[in-house]
Amino acid sequence: AQKVTQAQTEISVVEKEDVTLDCVYETRDTTYYLFWYKQPPSGELVFLIRRNSFDEQNEISGRYSWNFQKSTSSFNFTITASQVVDSAVYFCALRSIQGAQKLVFGQGTRLTINP
Amino acid sequence: DSGVTQTPKHLITATGQRVTLRCSPRSGDLSVYWYQQSLDQGLQFLIQYYNGEERAKGNILERFSAQQFPDLHSELNLSSLELGDSALYFCASSVVDTGSGANVLTFGAGSRLTVL
Numbered sequence: 001a002q003k004v005t006q007a008q009t010e011i012s013v014v015e016k017e018d019v020t021l022d023c024v025y026e027t028r029d030t031t032y033y034l035f036w037y038k039q040p041p042s043g044e045l046v047f048l049i050r051r052n053s054f055d056e057q058n059e060i061s062g063r064y065s066w067n068f069q070k071s072t073s074s075f076n077f078t079i080t081a082s083q084v085v086d087s088a089v090y091f092c093a094l095r096s097i098q099g100a101q102k103l104v105f106g107q108g109t110r111l112t113i114n115p
Numbered sequence: 116d117s118g119v120t121q122t123p124k125h126l127i128t129a130t131g132q133r134v135t136l137r138c139s140p141r142s143g144d145l146s147v148y149w150y151q152q153s154l155d156q157g158l159q160f161l162i163q164y165y166n167g168e169e170r171a172k173g174n175i176l177e178r179f180s181a182q183q184f185p186d187l188h189s190e191l192n193l194s195s196l197e198l199g200d201s202a203l204y205f206c207a208s209s210v211v212d213t214g215s216g217a218n219v220l221t222f223g224a225g226s227r228l229t230v231l
Contacts, residue, residue: 037222044117045205045222091158095218102148102171103220105158 002027004094006106013082014114021077021109023092029053034068034075035093035103045091051075082113118142119223121206127229133194136226140187140208146170147189148209148220149181153202164189193228201230 003026013019025034036048049059051068059066063080079086092106118141128134140147149161151174160173164183175181178196183189193200203225209218 035219042224043203043227044224045207046117047219047221050219102160102163102173103150104160107157 002029002032002094002096002104004092004104004106006090006092006109008109009107010110010112012112012114015084016081018078018080019082019111019113021079021090021092021111023075023077023106025073025075025092025094027073027094027096029096031097033095033097035095036066036075036077037091037093037105039089039091039108041088048077048090079111082111084113084115087111087113117221117223119206119208119221121204121223121226123226124224125227125229127231128196129231130196130198132196132230133192134196134228136191136193136204136206136228138189138191138206138208138223140189140206141221144208144221145187146209146218147183147187148207149175149189149191150205150207150222151202152205152225153199156202158205161191196228196230198230201228203227 005024032053034051038046056068065078067076089108089110091108093103095103120139122137145166148163152158161175162181163171167183178194181191205222205225207220207222
């Protein structure tokens with residue numbers, strides 16, 4: 001069975017601090033995809049990034065960066081110089097290329113950036 | 116605007132009632148997925164349709180049903196509603212990424228159901 005664990009339920013930091021959101025996953029598949037979604041207070045789910053299991057290169061997009069480590073089954077997300085607008089719930093998700101290909105989500109991490 | 120349209124945005128109803136949630140996928144997307152987000156269960160996959168046919172089933176109750184129509188819009192029917200069905204229901208549609216082969220799910224804004 002596939003499982004995604006986001007152990008941090010809530011994180012609160014002061015603006016401009018760096019913050020890392022942890023994601024650990026479980027799967028028996030050799031080929032799979034990992035995702036991060038953001039859910040701002042308005043409620044919609046916004047896609048941030050997708051990573052396939054063969055590509056362990058870290059990725060940076062502006063203030064966002066992602067660290068994928070297959071050896072530890074982790075796909076962590078770092079926000080550098082956080083801003084109030086980053087306040088949201090962040091979800092990590094896993095998807096196999098086989099079978100139902102459904103997205104399995106973690107429980108989410110509520111991130112609050114205080115001014 | 117994600118391109119996935121869900122109606123209604125909010126719905127308040129009573130226990131025992133039946134409601135229908137509607138989803139129009141992004142133009143060109145053939146797959147539609149339904150997810151339920153509740154405080155205790157988190158984001159749970161309910162069901163997937165591809166070009167009108169049911170493709171996968173998740174934790175969908177027997178009181179719930181869905182279908183995808185020839186124009187590709189989808190409806191999720193929830194009947195004999197209980198208090199515990201109160202949740203945010205998301206529809207998503209998928210884009211095929213020809214480069215990697217992975218589908219990115221684009222979510223709608225959700226339909227918030229409150230059962231009183």
